[in-house]
Amino acid sequence: MTTQPVVDVRGLRMRYGTRDVLDGIDVRIDRGEVVALLGPNGAGKTTTIEILEGFRRPTAGTVAVLGEDPAHAGDAWRARVGVVLQSWRDHARWRVGPLLEQFAELYRPFTAEGRRGPYDLAELLDLVGLAEHRGALVRSLSGGQRRRLDVAIGLVGRPELLFLDEPTTGFDPVARHEFHELINRLSDFDDTTVLLTTHDLAEAEKIASRILILDGGRIVADGSATDLARSVAGVSEISWREGGSRQVHSAADPVPFVRDLLARPGVQVTELQVRSQTLEETYLSMVARHEAAGDRHPIDQEAS
């Protein structure tokens, strides 16, 4: 069981009319991984997630999610997967508590032997920070609260695999921080596998154990934030104060530079900071590099 991947995608293609949105994608995600899917708008992130959720059929390729083809999977499979889509306005007239209770009920018949059933309402509301809003009308919730309700609905059946499409849009910094803790807890304690898309690169760096960058219908990078930073010729920024003035220097490897700096006689160095490349910088240079590569082969672009 443990060796079987949660998501196993091979040669995935999606074509709308004459446009290839996904152009041959291979991905394997194992249990307990938190994977962030990044990429510019129109790169095919949502399409990829919707195929894995079973809401769209791919043009070509094999897709196995929790060992089944999502396009043909039944209710028992559905009960093991949690879905948080990009935007939702449904059930505006319902109250938070009864809505979650109704959905929790649907998971009960599918609770497998030895697994815990759906969340208890109070526990779930506590988890997403909506404890005081149990009796509130859904339409009276703020944007961030509504989003947390969507996350709660995605979680209610204790899914083994959770899809989150831009989950933190509209969150204030505190809510965002709490959400990150929640995701960490889910993957650490419940072994939940999480696949999320986001435009917030700091968020991806913080919660994802692995990052996939999708661009032009292909995966152009796959690895941890540090792996990715290493693969582009990145530089670290070293700044310090010396004799009352601020100094800045860039270096690919900061260690020898800092050693020399501190070893210089008679110099008073204070406020020394070494900042390694952020995921944002890595991402920007990767997407730029990919686009430059695309420009060099205009014929390829025309043909596809």
Add this chain to the structure above:
Amino acid sequence: MTTALRAGIRRGLTEFGISLRTPGDVLFIIIGLVIVAVVLWLNRDAEFAPGAPLGWYVVPSVLTIQLLFIATYGLATVIVTEREDGTLMRARSLPSGLRVYAVGVTTRTLAEIACTVLPTLVIAAIILGGDLGLDALGVLQVLAMLALGTVALTPFGFVVGTVFRNPRAVGGWGFLVVGAVALVSGLFQPLSTLPAWVQPIGLVLPLYWIGHAMRSAFLPDEFGVVEIWGGWHVGLAFAIVAAWAVVGLVLAPRLLRRVARRETASGIEARRQAALQRA
């Protein structure tokens, strides 16, 4: 399966409870009842034929129109709206979600029909001085046809609701179509008095036959002369409506599944933007 059924019924009742606490929805039901009361009051002394109050013809037509309105027009509006706001998509993301959704909207429709038809009968009984022209068998026949008629018409509400994409299209065109169907089915005036080319259309549709069975319960036997073949054919009426029910029950779930399958989150987002533009 039983979980889906139970969850669906509970969902439908919750939705209906929400409707009862929504002023707009309640007002809609009340206005309908007030119109019925006014029409009956104005015609309280009019006779359809010597010894038979016009009310005996009007009440079965009113019941049939109410059935038509709630089971097709009302249901279609609900489905188009909930398709646009993502409720249908949400149902797809949950185990047994679509089945629970379908049972839910059907339950809600049944509750709405009960809450419209019963007050209508009470109002009619009061205005017509307690005499609705119904005997025990007649009451049974009316209830049976209301139940069968609901089964026959509800699937078509699903069909209309899944064919149209825009809630406003259902509001406009749906209203016209429902009115036209009621007219050609002899609900405003007897089918036998309508032009000859209209009559076959009315005979093929289930509405004439629902109304026919209702009228036969309310009206004395000899008034069958105004019906299309000059008499009551209650057995035939039940058979034709049952046939429509079977067609609908086979067709509706397939269509709902098909439409839900085509629905995607990005599509909902695109329509949300369009809805914001309209507002």
